Amino acid sequence: MLRVGLTGGVGSGKSAAAAIFRDLGAQISQSDEVGRALMEPGEAAFESIQRHFGPSVVSGDGSLNRAALARIAFDEGRVDEINAMVHPLVIAAQDAWADRVGENDSAAVAIVESALIFETRFNGRGPVAEGDGAPWRTRFDRIVVVTAPLEVRRQRYIARLAGSVPHEVASADFDRRAAAQWPDERKAALADFVLVNDGSLQHLQDEATRLYALLRQEAADRNAEAM
Ligand SMILES: CC(C)(COP(=O)(O)OP(=O)(O)OC[C@H]1O[C@@H](n2cnc3c(N)ncnc32)[C@H](O)[C@@H]1O)[C@@H](O)C(=O)NCCC(=O)NCCS
C-alpha cells in the first residue's frame, strides 16, 4: 500500500483532485468529511466543543452551529483550540481507516485529503512533542500538494459561497482561513509532487491522471517487494 497525503490551501482544488483520484481507483479519506461526522451530536468532538465553547455553538435543533464556530475560529482567532479537540480524533480515525484499506488491498493507493497535513501539530494520540519531528513524516509515504495563485483560490472560494454569502464577506473569510494555513511555496518545497491547478478542470484531470499512474506503480512495487 502507498499512503499519500493530498493537501493544498483553501480553494486550491484539492477536493477536485481527490475526486479525480477516486474515479481512477484510489481509496480516499476527506478530512473535512471525517471532521464533520465527528462533530455530529453525540460524537466525541461535538461533546468537547460544546463543553469548551458553551451553548452559542449549538443550533436550535441540537446540531453544531458551524457558522458560529467558524466565527469563533477565524474571526476571534481561536482556531488552535478547535484544532486541539478535532485533529487527534480525525487523525486516529484516518490511521485506522488506512490500516483497513491495507488489509483489504496491499497494493492500494490510500489518499488522505486535508488542508492541514503540514500545519497540524497532532497525531492520533494528541500533541506531538517538539523534538519528535513533524507528524506528517510518519503518516505518509508521499505528499501531493495542489497549488493555485492566491487570487484564483479566492475567486473559487467566493464563487462556491455565492448566493449564500455576500462577495465581500466571503473574500474576508477566505483571507482569515488562508492566514491559518501555510503559503503554497512552503508546502510545495516539502512536497513529493505538485499539481499546479491554475488552468481548466480538464487540465487538472490530465495532470492528476499522469500522477496517479506513478502512485499506482509505486504502490504495486512496494507490494511486490513486501511479498
Ligand atoms: C470551523 C469549522 C466548523 C467551519 O466549518 P465550515 O463548514 O465553515 O468550513 P469547512 O469545514 O467546510 O472548511 C472549509 C475550508 O476551510 C479551511 N479550514 C477549515 N478548518 C481549518 C483550520 N482549522 N485551519 C485552517 N483552515 C481551515 C480549509 O481550507 C477547509 O477546506 C470547521 O472548518 C472546523 O471544524 N475546523 C476545525 C477542524 C479542522 O481542522 N478541519 C479541517 C480538517 S480536519
Ligand SMILES: Nc1ncnc2c1ncn2[C@@H]1O[C@H](COP(=O)(O)OP(=O)(O)OP(=O)(O)O)[C@@H](O)[C@H]1O
Ligand atoms: N481548475 C479549476 N477550474 C475551475 N474550477 C475549479 C478548478 N479547480 C477547482 N475548481 C472549483 O473551485 C472550488 C474549490 O475547489 P475545491 O473544493 O476542490 O478546493 P479545496 O482545495 O478542496 O478547498 P477547501 O479547502 O475550501 O475545501 C470548487 O467549486 C471547485 O469545483
